[in-house]
Structures are given as C-alpha cells and as structure tokens.
Amino acid sequence: MIQAFGKYMVMLYSIFLKPEKFSIYWKRFVDEIIQLGLKSLFIVILMSGFMGAVLVIQTASVIESAWIPDYTVGFTVKQSMLLEFCPTIISLILAGKVGSNIASELGTMRVTEQIDALEVMGVNSVGYLIGPKIIASLFIFPIVIMYSMFFGFLGGGLVCFFTEIIPVEQYVEGIRSFSEENFGYVRYALIKTSVFAFLITSISSYFGYFLKGGALEVGKASTKAVVYSSVFILIANYILTQLILI
Amino acid sequence: MITVKHISKSFSDVQILKDISFVFETGKTNLIIGKSGSGKSVLTKCMVGLYEPDHGDILFDDRNLSELKPKERKQLRREIGMLFQASALFDSLSVEENVAFPIKMFTKMSKEEIDERVNFCLNRVDIINKNQLYPSELSGGMQKRVAIARAIAMQPKYLFCDEPNSGLDPVTAIVIDELIQEITEEYNMTTIVITHDMNSVLEIGENIMFIDQGENKWTGSKNEILDVKVKELHDFIYVSKFLQQMKK
Numbered sequence A: 001m002i003q004a005f006g007k008y009m010v011m012l013y014s015i016f017l018k019p020e021k022f023s024i025y026w027k028r029f030v031d032e033i034i035q036l037g038l039k040s041l042f043i044v045i046l047m048s049g050f051m052g053a054v055l056v057i058q059t060a061s062v063i064e065s066a067w068i069p070d071y072t073v074g075f076t077v078k079q080s081m082l083l084e085f086c087p088t089i090i091s092l093i094l095a096g097k098v099g100s101n102i103a104s105e106l107g108t109m110r111v112t113e114q115i116d117a118l119e120v121m122g123v124n125s126v127g128y129l130i131g132p133k134i135i136a137s138l139f140i141f142p143i144v145i146m147y148s149m150f151f152g153f154l155g156g157g158l159v160c161f162f163t164e165i166i167p168v169e170q171y172v173e174g175i176r177s178f179s180e181e182n183f184g185y186v187r188y189a190l191i192k193t194s195v196f197a198f199l200i201t202s203i204s205s206y207f208g209y210f211l212k213g214g215a216l217e218v219g220k221a222s223t224k225a226v227v228y229s230s231v232f233i234l235i236a237n238y239i240l241t242q243l244i245l246i
Numbered sequence B: 001m002i003t004v005k006h007i008s009k010s011f012s013d014v015q016i017l018k019d020i021s022f023v024f025e026t027g028k029t030n031l032i033i034g035k036s037g038s039g040k041s042v043l044t045k046c047m048v049g050l051y052e053p054d055h056g057d058i059l060f061d062d063r064n065l066s067e068l069k070p071k072e073r074k075q076l077r078r079e080i081g082m083l084f085q086a087s088a089l090f091d092s093l094s095v096e097e098n099v100a101f102p103i104k105m106f107t108k109m110s111k112e113e114i115d116e117r118v119n120f121c122l123n124r125v126d127i128i129n130k131n132q133l134y135p136s137e138l139s140g141g142m143q144k145r146v147a148i149a150r151a152i153a154m155q156p157k158y159l160f161c162d163e164p165n166s167g168l169d170p171v172t173a174i175v176i177d178e179l180i181q182e183i184t185e186e187y188n189m190t191t192i193v194i195t196h197d198m199n200s201v202l203e204i205g206e207n208i209m210f211i212d213q214g215e216n217k218w219t220g221s222k223n224e225i226l227d228v229k230v231k232e233l234h235d236f237i238y239v240s241k242f243l244q245q246m247k248k
Helices: A002-015 A022-062 A071-111 A114-121 A125-129 A131-163 A168-176 A179-209 A215-245 B040-047 B070-077 B095-106 B111-124 B140-152 B170-187 B198-204 B231-237 B241-247
Strands: B002-011 B014-024 B029-033 B055-060 B080-083 B158-162 B190-195 B207-212 B215-220
Touching: A002 A125, A002 A179, A022 A071, A022 A125, A022 A131, A071 A114, A071 A131, A071 A168, A071 A179, A071 A215, A114 A125, A114 B070, A114 B080, A114 B095, A125 A131, A125 A179, A131 A168, A131 A179, A179 A215, B002 B040, B014 B040, B014 B055, B014 B207, B029 B040, B029 B170, B029 B198, B040 B158, B040 B190, B080 B140, B095 B111, B095 B140, B111 B140, B140 B170, B158 B170, B170 B190, B170 B198, B190 B198, B207 B231, B215 B231
Parallel strands: B014 B215, B029 B190, B029 B207, B080 B158, B158 B190
Antiparallel strands: B002 B014, B002 B055, B207 B215
C-alpha cells in the first residue's frame, strides 16, 4: 500500500519535469481534450437531460401540498443538479468511461513495449503520456460539467413544457431562486469536478502505466482503475462537502 | 564500442545475471544468444538503462552509464536506437509519424527536413508509399522494418535489436537480419542483436556471446560456433535432429 502510494507520488512528480519539446506536449494536450472531454460530451448531455427530466417528474409527483409553491420543483432540481448530480454522478460516469479508457490505453502501451520505446529514446514517458491527460481533464471536465448543468435544467424545462406538470415559468423561477447563492454552488461544483478530474486521470494512469503482465492484466487494470477512481471520488466528495459547504 | 564489466542483476532473491563481461564492437553485429529466460533481455535492458544493474559497469565508448548524470544519460539515450521484439510502434501514429517522432522531439529540423529524413529512412528499409498507414495495417515484417527506420532516424551510434525476427517467416527473417547487418556497416554503428534463432546466428553473427542461466559461457564468431565444445552451447545449437544429422 505504502509502496503503491510512493510510486503514485513519484509518477506525479515526473509529470512536472521540464517537457522535451513544448509544441509536442501542446498537441498531446489538445488531443486529450478531444479524447477525454469532447468525446464524452454526448453521453453527459444525454444523461443530464434525462436526469433533469426525471427529477422534475419525481419532485412534482411527491409535492402534493397546496402550501408548497410550484417553483419548489425547479429549486429542488437546481439544488440536486448543482450540488450532487452534475459534479459527482457525472464524474462517476466519466470514471467509468474515461478511466477504463486511460488504463487500457496505457496498459496496452506497457505490454507492447511502447512505453519502453519512449524511455529508450530519452523521452519522459510519464510527462509525455500522463501529464497532458491530467492537465486536459482539469481543463475540460469543468466545462463538461457546465454543459451537464445546462442540459439538466433544459431537460427539466422540456418536461414542464410538454407535460405541463408545472408551469414552465414556475420551473424557471425555481431555477433562478436565491440567485445570490447560485454562484457559490456552481463554484463548489467546479471545485469538486476539478478534484475528481485529477483523481480519475491520475489513478487510472497509475494502474495502466505500472501494469505488469499481458492482455489479461490490461482488463484487470481497467476494472481496478474504475473501482479505485470511483471509491476515491466518493471519499473526496464527502471531504470536500464537509470543507466547503459547512 | 560498448563494454560491459562484471554485470550482475537480481530480482528479489533470484539472480538473473552473474558477473557478465563482454565487449560489443563498433561496425559489427554483436549477438547475445541463449535460451529463453537465460537473461539476454535483462542484460539489454540494463545496457539501455531501463534496469539498473546491481554490480558492474557499462561503458558506451568512454562514458560509464552508472556515473552519468540524468541529463547526460538522456543525451546518451538519444544516441541509442532500439528495435523491440513486438516492434513497439506507436499505435496512434501513422508510419510517417512514428519515424518522425524522435526527430520532432529532439531536433529543431524544419518540416521539409523532417519529411526528407523520414522518407530517406523508410526508403532505406524498403517501405514505399506506406507513409500514411497505421501500424495495425502493416504485416509483421513491415512493422519490423518501420521500427528499424524509426530506430535509425536519429542516426544512432548504438543499435539494440531484441529478437528482431521473432514471429516472422524464415524469408522475411533473413531479410530483416541482412538489413540490420547492412545498416550496421553503412553507419558504422555498434549493433547488439538478441536472438535464439540459429539462422540469424549463422547469418550475421560476427561477435557472439552465449548466455546460459545468467552467465557468459562462450564468446566467438559464427565461424567458430559450429565446432564449439561448451556443452550448454552445443546442446543449444544441436537441439534439432536435422542439425545433429548434419554434424554427423
């Protein structure tokens, strides 16, 4: 355990060594933004839209009291989406999609000696392969989460529009309510997302980069990457909530 | 010239290399031969700096690998080309990008100069009009040739080839062996080939070291190897009935 943590820290240190050629690292960074972020956008938008829609229906169906105004539905959806669904649940989904992708990519490179080839050439393989992934995820995941927020709200709004479960104006009022606090919630969500982005990419990279064995181990590394990333997301989620919200 | 002096290496309690010494000569194809698990690849990985030996010295001409600072070691690695057993071409890059990779990473050549160098290297290994293909679209023999092109792209002084003809048919294997020998003579490199293929040994073995259970048991050339008296090497060479009958 301690040895694994040590290797993880050494890996992180190696990322910050001076790059051999900045222009090549920049190209890798742009590629990773596309790979990790933009290629995940569709699933994130789809899930967020439907989740927003479902949240509206569920909330509206349990609030039956005439004393509770309709805009409460919009308010509840906003709170759920901003505080938990967008940063945490979407990050868990990204851990599954992106984490397994990273671990299997690096694991395959290890098995087929591509990482050794980089090392023999004199390239800092950690910096070249993992550095751009971590930096790209720190940059693009918060943007992806902002898309998630927008499409979550939009999904809820479309349900209101088509089913008239509550008036759209009331839903929008709920979304906009206590607007002075919204900025703080968004900031909280983005801080959480940045931490989760780091955890997903660095943990998954660790399992792929230090893989030993063959094709079977690549599969195992992918599974471990997803499981460990998810567990650490949940732990970090609790710690960050305690630190920031209370 | 690469000189290894008294190299030992262990993993956990298992000693893989035991006091190995040898001189790999410049302008010659130097072979490390031995059975699977004899320590050939570990020795090579020690020589290219992927593993640290427990004892001993590795001298690249007059530079002692263990005494080099990280920056000097990085510089030395740029003088090394390596052909891996599974070619180790980067899957996500095309043939052209694979060969251009070390040039782009370590030189300030213009795009035109890089293209010229890449095409020269690919032509040298007879890969024509395949620049835009990806490694998965090439045959095993072609992948090896592209890997050789990438290995020589930076005009290395030292070329390491880890079982260059494993997984290839005998004809392609000989083509790859001959290509390595030609390139070695052409660029006056110190080439080290790891193999357990006797065809390669008899084709290109100018300076051979036989390793058995981590020990250097014999050194010589292809002209001497068939008359060898060392039991382990004799058993290694004459393992097939065909060769046993040939000897009789």
